[in-house]
Structures are given as C-alpha cells and as structure tokens.
Amino acid sequence: MLVLAAQIVTITTRMWFLNSFLGEGYSSVFFKDDASKEYQQSLQSDELEKLVSVRPATSPAPWHSSGGTTSNGHPTSQALIRANTSQKIDHLRKWSISTYKFTRQYLSERFGKGTRTVDKELEGQILLLKETQVKYVNVLKLAKQMTNHLENMVQSQRGLSDAFADLGVKSPELQGDFNCNAEYQRLLVKNGEVLLGALKVFTSNLTTLVHKTIEDSIMTAKAYEFARIEYDAYRTDLESIQAGPRTAATVLKAEEAKQKYDVQKDKFDRLRSDLVIKIRFLEENKVKVMHKQLSLFQNATTAYFAGNKEALDDSMKEFHNKHKTNDGKQPFILEH
Secondary structure (H helix, E strand, O other), rough: HHHHHHHHHHHHHHHHHHHHHHHHHHHHHHHHOOOHHHHHHHOOOHHHHHHHOOOOOOOOOOOHHHHHHHEOOOOOOOHHHHHHHHHHHHHHHHHHHHHHHHHHHHHHHHHOOOOOOOOOHHHHHHHHEEEEEEEHHHHHHHHHHHHHHHHHHHHHHHHHHHHHHHHHHHHHHHHHHHHHHHHHHHHHHHHHHHHHHHHHHHHHHHHHHHHHHHHHHHHHHHHHHHHHHHHHHHHHHHHHHHHHOOOOOHHHHHHHEEEEEHHHOOOHHHHHHHHHHHHHHHHHHHHHHHHHHHHHHHHHHHHHHHHHHHHHHHHHHHHHHHOHHHOOOOOOOHOO
C-alpha cells in the first residue's frame, strides 16, 4: 500500500508538471488512452477504500495458505481483490512509464537536444487552422455585440414610440407631430426586429461552426501532436537500443522496443490520417456554411437600411410640407 501511495504521489507531481507545460488541451487528450482511463477509475474513493479494507486496522489479518485462494473451485473474495489490485498496479506502472517517456521527449525537444518527426504541410495546415479559429472567434464576438446593441436600440425605439403616442393624446396642439414620430419609430422597430432575427440566426450558426466543428478539428490536432511526441519517444528508445552493442539481452530489448514502436506508429499514423480528413472536410463545410450565412447577413442589413431610408425620406417630405411658412412669414430657427 505504501508503494502504491508513493507511486500515486509521483504520478500526480508529473501530471502537474505536464499541465504547466502543455495546458488543459494536452492533459485532456492524454487521458484518452485506455490505460489512463483505467488509472483514473482506480483513483475513485470507493476503490481506494476497498484497497484499505483488505487489512483491517483493528486486528491483524489472519494468515492464509496458498491453497486457500479458492473455494469449491471458485476464487475467494480475497483472491479477487488481490487480482484487481495487481491489475491496477500494472496499469499504473505502464501509465507511469508512458508519462516519463513523453515528458523526457517533450523536454528534450524544448531544449533542442531531441529529434522530432516533421510534416511541414500538415503543420502548416494546423497553424492555419488555429489562426482561422482565432479570427472566427473574433467575428462571433463582434456579431454578438452588434446583436445586443441592436436589441437594446429596438427596445428603446419601442419605448419611444409608446411615449410619443401617449404625448400625442395628451397634447392636442402637437398631436400630429407626436403621432408622426410614433409611427416612424414603430416602423424602425418592425425593420429592426427583422434584422435582429437574421443576426440571431447568423450568430447561432457561427457559434456551431466555431465551438463545435472547428473545435473538434483543434482537439484532433492536439491529439495528433501528443501522439507525435509519444511516437518520437519510442522511436528514440528503439534507435538508442539498436545503436548499442549487440548482445542477447539487447536483442531481446530491441524486439520489445520494436513492438512498442510499431504500436505507437500505428496510433500516430491513424491520428494523422484522421486529422487530414477532418481539416479537408472542415474547409469544405466552412465555405458552404459561411457563404450562406454571409449572404443572409448582407441581405438583412441591406434591407434594414434601405427600408428605413425610404421611410425616412417620406417622413422628411411630410415634415417639410407641414412646416412651410404661413402667409409668407419666415419660420422660427428651431423649425429648420
């Protein structure tokens, strides 16, 4: 139990070290490994209580012979607990080794001492993908700000229309002026609600594109980068063993390292293929979605301002007709 507790503390320290260098993206991708998932499950409190409850603190555990692990041909509860504990420790050991190799490779690359697999074309696409995400996030932020401002303005225009209509009823001498302005504000509200609905559809579809479609490709890119570092770590181990002296022990180690290298290479190639496909489909989907959404945004904005301009021109003509000079008298300055 003390050995297990010490390993847990050591691995927790390593994960803090990884998080400080790689951030949340890599740590979340890291725990996608099967061994890591089982390790996480082994850290649940109820499982730890089972491990502790194997030996009660009140009295020493009785001695059992090796033949007492089965009863009527079936394993006893203690045998099952020992097997479960052994599996968890084995998974923890594998996870610890993988973490060590990953950290060593990552630091060696950071300090310029290790070699890394380079795919210039794919890395350029990943960089472009990250830049695209930043720009689209900014567009989404500005579109939401515009929607909020327009919504506040529509609410103000609706309130202003009601206020003008109420003053028109209570002020007979200005009833025509108040009613004219109230009607114009109601027209602005009507056109504004149409544009507001189009903006909400635009921001909703853009949110899906940014936070689901593009984000999914970003997470795949992070998983690919993690698999690349892990692949290079096992590749470095294999090359180091093959470069050493040829003995029976080193030949056995080389075969074992080659098997682990092949597993990591298959994982790396699979993630690379997935990433290439996702980036290609993302580009095609982005063009289709944005072409439709930009057309909607442009048409709604044009209709809003064109309709309001026509209404404004009619209103100004009516205003000037009503306020012509009476009997040739010059109007007041405030009437201009």
